[in-house]
Amino acid sequence: MMDIPKPANPVTTLLPFILPFFLLMWRLPYHSPVEATFCVYIFIVFYAFLKSLWIKNHSVADEMWSIMPVYYAYIFAATSGSARSKIMFSLVAAWAIRMSYNFYRKGGYKGLEDHRWGKLRETIRNPILWQLFNFFFICVTQNALLLFICLPGYFAPNDSLNLIDIVATLLNLGFLLLESIADNQQWNFQKEKQRLISEKKELTKEFKNGFLSRGLFRYSRHPNFFGEIGIWWSFYLFTQSFNLSIIGPISLTLLFQGSSNFTEKISASKYPEYKVYQKITSKIIPWFPQKWQE
Incomplete structure (x- = not known):
């Protein structure tokens, strides 16, 4: 049976995660979009890994799934300034709102762990191997995917619609x-x-x-x-x-x-x-x- 917990407040849960990015966005004009996205990516990888160790929960990437693409799309739109990039950012923002709401109503921001990680831990029993899997797949690979799906914002042409x-x-x-x-x-x-x-x-x-x-x-x-x-x-x-x-x-x-x-x-x-x-x-x-x- 699927457990449907009472939704938590996403603002208080994600506030420590969101605030550092305002500093990164403030520095955006001084960096290329490649440098800016790379800085955000590196920060979020280590944030996810350290938080998963701290709270002993490996669903931190789920909290980021609907948030990180907004940052990447914003970087590409802000550095391009074209009408096309603005439309692309708006679409990502609409997607993020829907995704965040669906995650919120399922109680995802309460810190509940995806049951599939528990199943995987039954297979990967060695704690060192599990943390290697946690870092390289859950943190590095999944966050890289969130960056990759937004890359069209960088490659989109700046000509007329x-x-x-x-x-x-x-x-x-x-x-x-x-x-x-x-x-x-x-x-x-x-x-x-x-x-x-x-x-x-x-x-x-x-x-x-x-x-x-x-x-x-x-x-x-x-x-x-x-x-x-x-x-x-x-x-x-x-x-x-x-x-x-x-x-x-x-x-x-x-x-x-x-x-x-x-x-x-x-x-x-x-x-x-x-x-x-x-x-x-x-x-x-x-x-x-x-x-x-x-």
Whole structure:
């Protein structure tokens, strides 16, 4: 059962994390965007690692997921000043607001650790190896990914807006809406399941199965992942050329492939019907499902 705690106040939780960046932003005019983003990246890597050691929680990167791209997008927009860069920053800001709200209502800012890290610790039992994994994957790699997905802001041209910009903006907003609907459907399902269990009421078929398989989840086992991946591929479209920033959406796509595999392994071990769901429903890209066999 998914635990849905009372949301915490994100301002008091993240204040020590946010304040140092005002100093970095103040120094922005004296640095190139590459230097500025590198400084922010190095700071946040060591911040995440030291905080994870201090609070013995390895979900610090989750607190940053919706915040760091705003800083990187701001740096690129501030140093470019073009209309395109401002649109790109606005899209990242809209994404961040939605992502932060979803994380907040799940109680993420209370310092709850992602259950998947606990599962991984059962595999990586050596404390030294675990801290190496913590530093290089959780802190270094995941924060590098947050920088990579924003790199299109650096490679975007400074010329006049065109049709590609309109298409990229509409696609980005469309994927944002899709991800929002998927997250809301999952949130409502988990809340209702928890209510039924707490009131000791009989669970209907879907709640008895333990996982959501209707709405957008009828066409994709991870429609929220599809929306997130689409957001950053459409963000890359603003560059209007093949360039190094493609590493961002590619890395994100690969991350969600691995993350979904690990998550589904856990779900299949908890819910017997999940293996049936896997057979009849597309994994990430929405598609027409097969008929559920009773």
